[in-house]
Amino acid sequence: MAVLGCPQEYRAVIHWRGGSLPFTSPGVSSLTAVSWNRTLNDTSEASITIAKGAAGAECCGLLGKVEPFAHELSIYRDAELVWQGPVFRVTENRTRFVIEARDVTEWLARTVNTTLLRYVSANQADPKHQGPIQEIAEAIITENLAGGLFASQPDWPEMLPYIVRQDDTVNARFEKDGSLDNEIWIVPILRILDDELVPRGLEYTTVGRALILGRPQTTADPAQxxxxxxxxxxxxxxxxxGTNAASLVWVSNQEDQDITGSQFGVSGVVSSVYGRLDVLIRTTAEGLTAYDLWQIARGSYTGRNPVxxxxxxxxxxxxxxxxxxxxxxxxxxxxxxxxxxxxxxxxxxxxxxxxxxxxxxxxxxxxxxxxxxxxxxxxxxxx
Structure with missing residues (x-):
């Protein structure tokens, strides 16, 4: 049986962008503090603190050349890589050197979408077709990172080989374009995930360099x-x-002062235990269909019934x-x-x-x- 255990040591390595080629590694004796986290549907952070006196002049000289986004921080718990991502801040005072980093989803936060978002075709041979929301998320990331006019090189953050998916059983239809279906939504890729795909049932997290595009677990899934x-x-x-409990989840684009042409989606069951227990979610997003609103309601229902x-x-x-x-x-x-x-x-x-x-x-x-x-x-x- 696996146990959490107590590590003998933590190590930190600074890599060049992409997480493969090492740049420098402070000695274990000079590493005075390490913190890192993993989180669901957000960007995790990590930091290391290095005692300059114990690091030595050569290591200090290399640390002074660490460049945000040109370098990445990797953290090892004994021999296991537990965290990796681009450096975003370096701070030095008389006695210590602090390096802060964010996980690889930060690359998605710093890359603006330049593709059409129209995953509406029922034809599976169409490159942009309906499918599990996790598949759509990977397609959007891949199309933006694989190349294009503004890319310095294909997959410059080295993310695409490390995407892992656990697909939903329900196909989704997703569209976010202008009225003529040829206008690009120019926002960071991570905002597309957060604002549009997470409400439809996407979950994302990172482990090491892996970006996991998953779905909410259910009672049918085995416990880890x-x-x-x-x-x-x-x-x-x-x-x-009971604050967030509900037997019916309603999502509406209706405005308080103007209800003309508004639509809604609802997901859930009529409960004999709780009676009428509703939650109403309002969205101001434009262009949503009744199907879109139902997808959001379905994604918001999990974990509300029972209390x-x-x-x-x-x-x-x-x-x-x-x-x-x-x-x-x-x-x-x-x-x-x-x-x-x-x-x-x-x-x-x-x-x-x-x-x-x-x-x-x-x-x-x-x-x-x-x-x-x-x-x-x-x-x-x-x-």
């Missing part, structure tokens, strides 16, 4: 780990909160070194079951991992995680 309260070093809280029961881990607490889960399994989005025996609300419940926060320094390693309730999506027919 099964934890108990003994797996946590510190107290935990169980909260059953979610969350597990909270206070700041400063984290996983025990004996927790039966390896760092390789701690991927945001995966299912992790927790058996909260000995609590009044104690029961084995499936959760989704949303965040991993790791700090390493003089006091060793602390691994904190955040878990959110796992719920099944509504699988009814679209309008």
């Amino acid at each position: 780990a099964r934890l108990t309260l003994d797996s946590f070093a510190g107290d935990v809280e169980i909260v059953r909160d 979610p029961t969350s597990l909270r881990i206070p700041d400063g607490a984290g996983l025990a070194v004996t927790a039966p889960v390896s760092m390789r399994q701690l991927v945001p989005g995966v299912r992790i079951d927790v058996a909260a025996t000995g609590m009044c609300m104690g029961a084995s419940q499936p959760y989704r991992l949303s965040d991993v926060d790791v700090d390493w320094g003089d006091n060793g390693e602390n691994v904190g995680i955040s878990l959110i309730p796992l719920g099944d999506p509504f699988v009814g027919d679209p309008p």
Whole structure:
């Protein structure tokens, strides 16, 4: 059985853009602090702190040449690569050198879309056809990074070979173009993912250099780990909160002052347990069809019915070194079951991992995680 364990050391390597060719590596003895995280549907960050006195003159000279976005930071937990991404800030004072970096989704945040977004064809032979939202996300990323007029070279951030997909079972139709279907939406690629595809059921995260384009896990998916309260070093809280609960999710583009021509989408079931329990989501996005609104409602339904029961881990607490889960399994989005025996609300419940926060320094390693309730999506027919 895998366990989290306690690493013997952390190492940091500065690579050239692309994460393959090394530039320099501060010695383990000069590395005084390391922090990194993994997160769901957001860009994670990492930082290392180097004691200049222990680094030596040669290493210090190389560190002084570290260039944001020309170099990338890689972090190793013992021999395992746990984090990688482009450097975005370098700070030096009299005694220390700090390098901060963001994961590879930062390349998508710094690259503007230059392609037509019309994935509406039912013909699978069409290069831009309907399909799982994860496939559409990869197609948008690939078309923008593979080349084009403004690219210095094909796939300049070296991301395309490291994309991993877990597709939804439902095909999506996605369109975001002008009225003549020939106008390009000029926004960062990451905004397309965040504003348009995540509400339709996309989940993304990074592990090392891999960009994972996934879907919300359900009770049909196997758990990566099964934890108990003994797996946590510190107290935990169980909260059953109805704030975001709903049996029906409505999405509407209707405005309060002008309801002419408005449309809506709805997803969910009429509940005999909760009665009428609705959530209304308003969107100001233009050009959305009733099908688009239904996709957003479906993507927003997961985890609302039944009322979610969350597990909270206070700041400063984290996983025990004996927790039966390896760092390789701690991927945001995966299912992790927790058996909260000995609590009044104690029961084995499936959760989704949303965040991993790791700090390493003089006091060793602390691994904190955040878990959110796992719920099944509504699988009814679209309008």
